[in-house]
Amino acid sequence: MTSSPSKPIARPNIAEHLAEEIFSGRYHPGDFVPREMDLCERFAINRSAVRSDLRQLVDAGIIERISGHGSKVREYSEWHILDAQVTDWLTRYAAPNPEIQREILAFRLDVEPYVAMTAAKRAKARDLVAIEEAFEGLGQNLRNATCEEERRLHSECDVAFHEAIFKATHNIVWAQLSHILRPSIFMLVSMSNENAPDPEESLERHRRLMESIRLRRPREAFLASQAVLAGTAAALGLEHSTSSLGRSVELPHTAPEPIFNGK
Template sequence: MADASRGERKEGRKPQRPRVMADTTQAIASDIFSGRYRPGDFLPTENDLGVEYGVSRTVIREALKVLAAKGLVSSRPRVGTVVCDEDNWNIIDAQVLAWHAAHALDDRLFDAILETRRAIEPLVAERAATRATLREIADLQAAWEGMANAGDDIATFSRSDIAFHQVLYRASHNPIFRQIGGMIDTALKFALEATNAVSTDRRAEAVKAHQEVVEALRLRDGEAARKAADHILDLAARDLVSAKQLNKQDKAR
């Protein structure tokens, strides 16, 4: 009976610790991204962090392990935990991007995402034009229709835009491109959600440019697909400038 009681008490406990640890990890990351703790700064001791965030030293230690695995901090025995240089941050990690998104738009990050896309996507589109299956072309068409029919619903427009690029990378049938696409997938979502928050007229231009890619794949025209992808990226570069300006206005308020 005693064992059963202990089992019931154990089963009745609420699994709060994982959530507490996740919240604490995000809170420390948030303080790093906001500039409270800058690269090269030493974080307070585990005891002091525990007091500050209202959690145990064990939770702090586990949170720091997560941040270290993502390149945000580095622990030095008998010295302390230091914030790593930004170049070491695993910025395309889904969690890191989610934590980062809560703060101001990072110009370097968005410029890097766009630069990566410019280096890859035109060739991806060119290869997809000759390799895509009929099913993949149909999926690309469906994603484009989602963008075209989204109207003022930015969330729906962004989801469809993201799906479009996911299909395009897959349709290249190049395993390296597909893996690269998977690596930058979260970063791409982050960028598209920011740049899609522009005027309806500009989204209409993006819809037309994406339609050009669909048509190029349907005609199996690699050169046209590459040009259409370049057109999409030119529009993305323009909208990125607008997104940066909006961000500066938000900061000034």
């Protein structure tokens, strides 16, 4: 009887290891990560394998190679944050990192109030149904969240609520962006839902946002979206200020527009 060939042992993934340490905050922008030779010794792999893995981080905009010095973590603004691999690392490793949480929240503060305002102008009947269904799921899972799975479903409904608002703009860029941003939004939502001091008040803020969109009130939708995100910031213990774009925007005072009958 011949024995079946054993599977080769997978070598350590240096890119994955360093991504975890960078995204979790062990290394910050401006810090140098361990040198190639140190990584070779630490993980018992050859230098070409280390270079190949470091190249993944370079291509993602996370580190830069400096001749004679090593590899340095780049500023957050240089990271290819919408790259699928970077988004995956972000979702799995960035939860303990308040700096990255703050960057994501700042982006949402600058973008989502405008998205909500646009949705209040353009949402069709089927969009309002999608927003309402996500909201109903949000409330149901909030009240029944007695285990980890139910808490996860609550967060999934929360993300679906925001995603439906993006889609209600009927702009293909916003719709695609909501899909790309989903993992990072889920990370903030799940953490804020766990730490929310008053979940019922959070639910009420979401309800006000939904109603302002349904009633075609763009100004109210803008402000309601800011209130939802202010609650997220408070739950995460992050400093909150009105978004830089939101501070200077002149909000419309127009009357509600008629609801589209499209399906």
